[in-house]
Amino acid sequence: MENQAFTSVSLLLYIILLLLLPAAVQSQQQNLPGEYYEGRVYVKIQESAGLQWADMDSLQDLSAYGPFAELFRAFGVYRIHKPFGRLSSSFFDHTYQLYFSETGQEQAFIQLLMREPAVEFAEQVPVMRSFYTPNDAYANNSNQWFLAQIDAYDAWDLHQEGEGVVVAITDDAVKWNHEDLDGNLWINEAEYDGIEGIDDDGNGYIDDYIGWDAANWDNDPQPPAYASSAVFSHGTHCAGIAGAVTDNWVGGASISFNNARIMSCKGKTDGTTGTEIDEAWGAFAYAVAAGAEIISCSWGGSFSLVNSNLVSLAIDNGAIVVAAAGNDNTSIPSYPAAYTGVLAVANTRSGDVRNTSSNYGYWVDIAAPGTNILSPIAFNQSSYDSYNGTSMSCPMVAGLLAHMKSYKPNAANEEIVDCLLSSADNIDVVNPGFVGALGSGRINARAALECLDGGGGGGDCNGIALGLTITLDDYGDETTWGVYQSGNLIVSGGPYEEGAEGLVIQEPVCLQEGCYDLVFFDSYGDGMCCDFGDGSYFLTSPTGEVLASGGSFEDQEVNNFCVNGSGGGSGCPPPNDLHAFEVGYSHLYLDWTPVAGDAEAYRTRFKRVGQSVWTEGNWFTSSATIWANMLPCRDYEFQVQSRCDGIEGEFSNTVILSTRGCEDEYCYSYGTTWDDWIARVQLKEIDHETGKSYGFGDYMDLSANLEQGAQYPLTLTPGTDDNQQPVYWRVWIDFNQDGDFQDADELVFQQSAMNTTPVFGAINIPGNTLTGPTRMRVSMDPNGFAESCSTGSAREVEDYTVIVNEGSPNSSSWEETMAFSVEVFPNPVRERVYVKLPKRMDDPASFVLLNAQGQVVKRWSQMEVNESQQVSLDVSELPSGLFWLEVSLASSRAVKKIVIH
Known part of the structure; x- marks a missing residue:
């Protein structure tokens, strides 16, 4: 059918949105890094629990929520919904967002939620903000300087219009009828030609002809009528960078040259101002459901495990996700x-210099111009302005990816991304303080397309230009090569022509000062010389010095070489007596005899025995270092080199060292970095301040005596060298002593908190647990809840012994909790609070008091109930404030808010 008109938001939905608006707009900085919404949490229910919560959009009877009813009442829960329930995913079918009135109590609510067995995890909902800084109106709008900077014109000589690629702009809104956008709009043909009011394409969204408004929940992703250069133009500006109509005598050009089809995904609620995009992830979820090929995200905020899973789903569904690094100069x-x-994506300005506002770091992948970028805005259908920020750099990369996918529509996403990164111009020379922190360099559109044609990629050399001369044998199609640094591929080439024996190939190699491995490969396994021709290669410096050479090998040949600032190689004597004085499961401490005389620094490197590529460390003045990204029970080759008067010497002879773990009966679990670590574990007799364990700590010599059917308090304390961030704790006990942690009930503890805050909880020992010693594993990971046998770059694991003894006949483990009502008085209270239970109970009661940060501040165990069904609790030593009292009685519990004066 023809698109007659966009459906409107119903009056009821509009009223609900207005009621929710203040919580969205007036969010404040929390005790977590970045911003999180007050009065909102994500809750993930264990999929094995068989539990589904009904959606709730206003205050109503909470009894349908069973054991959670009293907890929800205590915190004033007034809205429950599945934010991403339309996606075909079991994870998101069990993920909810809860809105509650007790704002400022998010951490307490989270800790109480996670004490429910059915809850897998709970976390705060991060605020997402756009990453741009507006310029004065129409600044620098006379040209688009960045197109020449990224070699767009040369790329257009190779490829102009081809197959359209769907680029989702997830943002505040997109003025899709702008004069320089409407020609490149994505149209949902199934809905456009379908029946009004029906979800014709089955993606969960009705009549989404050109996109979706995830904030106001309708099918019109247009900004509101009051949009200006400062308000609701961010997404329109990004859309123009990624896919403005090109070669139309109107506005500006985009790198994608009409190959991008802009999918409009609106994520900002009408009536709001500022940079917050309150439904950015709802817009993202629509892009996933609608099948976007590239998803552009010029916004960001803090970590969320729920949102991380949403990104993984997008990538698994075939999308390339691009995001702005941020504008905080951090x-x-x-x-x-x-x-x-x-x-x-980081932001560069003219001359490839990092914009001073752009974020940077090891996690940045690529840089692109994002300074003084001219593009459409939403003021009217013919308005333009120039903006700054990584918000502008992000869609420029998305647009280039669209151009690349259009050029080679059958190329895999991995090949597209590899060519994007490997073809970037190295910009380290003009950013000396940010080497390795701006990703692979600044995008080069021409080189990216050439890479897809099988070239080696790379633009102009902004480093040291070396020459690689290759003389082919008769089977050049078997020959490939690569230059590696610290295990990372820097540049590569080949295969070459078959039957061209004696043909000389000149390959430019652009590198920065440092040491590298040149690796030549032969796919047949007979090298380049000498059975089928006299093939060879040699790598030369700008001064003509031969840095590496060869040709006679089998399947591969490795040459180690270094270049200094003048392009030459040289050095001072290597150190002696390299050895390990401490060996762990995933780390080794190394030291060596210092070089006599002028050695100013040292560097080590390693590789697995039998492999060819070395991983290199940083330079240190000390003659000792630690490697902590090892695998257990492996043999490694180590070398060390020195630097004298700024000149790097040769590496020492190889020493083979082995990590621990060959005799360990349990699976390995460890981390390879140590910015966050387990600082202290407290359980019964165990009170161990560990400090850094460098990924894994074996403390099986420490033990705690536990009884069948009993419950024990547990305290875990983190340590950190880094910025504040959430960390995720898990504890397992091998109850049936079968050498793993995979059986039911062996995951005994799970919580999240900041890396500056201890977590408190309880471990329950089932009544049928085997007696005797067994293993307890403690895991802490900033990237989410880890599995018991997994490894991660930023986690730490520690193993302890627990000894299970026979318990009393009446002991029992936790069953599913049931809610019940209690009365507390007086409230507010000064010294003593009384808790009245609903009926006479034979079992003693237990009480836990939590503060607003979710920390347990006091416990009362096995309290007897008097004849009046009351228990008296002394709170006189506690400070004034708001607290949460959890009452546990057999398999039932209740939660009440109390105020202490």
């Missing part, structure tokens, strides 16, 4: 940019 990761698999 190396602190921003999300979604720092999520695994997302392309994080």
Whole structure:
């Protein structure tokens, strides 16, 4: 059918949105890094629990929520919904967002929720903000300087219009009828030609002809009528950068040259102002459901496990996700940019210099111009302005990706991304303080397309230009090569022509000062010389010095070489007596005899025995170092080199060292970095201040005596060298002593908190647990709840012994909790609070008091109930404030808010 008119938001939905608006607009900085909404949490229900919550959009009877009813009443829960329930995913079918009136009590609510067995995890909902800084109106709008900077014109000589690629602009809104956008709009043909009021394409959204408004929940992603250069133009500006209509005598050009089809995904509620995009993730979810090929996210905020899973679903469904790194001039990761698999984009200005506002760091993948970028805005259908920010850099990368996918529509996403990164111009020379912190460099559109044609990629050399001369044998199609640094591929080439024996190939190699591995490969396994021709290669410096050479090998040949600032190689003597003085499961302490005389620094490197690529460390003045990204029970080759008067010497002879773990009966679990660590574990007799364990700590010599059917308090304390961020704790006990942690009930503890805050909880020992010693595993990971046998780059694991003894006959483990009502008085209270239970109970009661941060501040165990069904609790030593009292009685519990004066 023809698109007659967009449906409007119903009056009821509009009223609900207005009621929710203040909580969205007036969010404040919380005790977590970045911003999180007050009065909102994500809750993930265990999929095995068989529990589904009904949606609730206003205050109503909470009794349908069973054991959660009293907890919801205590915190004033007034809205429950599945934010991403339309996606085909079991994870999101069990993920809810709860809105509650007890704002400022988010951490307490989270800790109480996670004490319910059916809850897998709970977390705060992060605020997402756009990343741009407006310029004065129409500044620098006379040209589009960035197109020449990224070699767009040369790229257009290779490829102009081809197959359209769907680019989702997830943002505040998109003025889709702008004069320089409407020709490149994505149209949902199934809905456009379908029946009004029906979800014709089955994606969960009705009549989404050109996109979706996830904030006002309708099918018109247009900004409101009051949009200006400062308000509701961010998404329109980003859309123009990614896919403005090009070669139309109107407005500006986009790098995608009419190959992007802009999917409009609105994420900001009408009536709001500022940079907050309150439904950014709802807009993202629509892009996933609608099948976007590239998703552009010029916004960001703090980490969320729920949102991380949403990004993973997008990538699994075939999308390339691009995100702005942020404009805070910091190396602190921003999300979604720092999520695994997302392309994080930094901002450069003319001359390829980093814009001083741009974020940077190891997690950034690529840089692109984002300064004084002219593009459409939403003021009217013919308005334009120039903006600054990584928000502008992000859609420029998205637009280039669209151009690349249009050029090679059958190329896999991995190939597209690899060519984007490997073809970037190295900009380290003009950003000396940010080497390695701006990703692979600044995008080069021409080189990216050439890479897809099988070239080596790379633009102009902004480093040291080396020459690689290759003389082919008769089977050049078997020859490939690569230059690696610290295990990362820097540049590569080949295969070459078959039957061209004696043909000489000149390959330019642009590198920065440092040491590298040149690896030549032969796919057949007979090298380049000498059975089928005299093939060879040699790598030369700008001064003509031969840095590496060869040709006679089997399947591969490795040459180690270094270049200094003048392009030459040289050095001072290597150190002696390299050895390990402490060996762990995933780390080794190394030291060596210092070089006599002028050695100013040292560097070590390692590789697995039998492999060819070395991983290199940083330079240190000390003659000792630690490597902590090892695998257990592996053999490694180590070398060390020195630097004298700024000149790097040769590496020492190889020493083979082995990590621990070959005799361990349990699976390995460890981390390879140590900015966050387990600082202290407290359980019964165990009170161990560990400090850094460098990924894994074996403390099986420490033990706690526990009884069948009993419950024990547990305290876990983190340590950190880094910025504040959430960390996720899990504890397992091998109850049946079968050498793993995979059996039912062996995950005994799970909580999240900041890396500056201890967590408190209880461990329950089932009544049928085997007696005797067994293993307890403690895991802490900033990237989410880890599995018992998994590894991660930023986690720490510690193993302890627990000894299970026979318990009393009446002991029993936790069953599913049931809610019940209690009365507390007086409230507010000064010294003593009384708790009245609903009926006479034979079992003693237990009480836990939590503060607003979710920390347990006091416990009362096995309290006897008097004849009046009351228990008296002394709170006289506690400070004034708001607290949450959890009452546990057999398998029932209740939660009440109390105020202490």
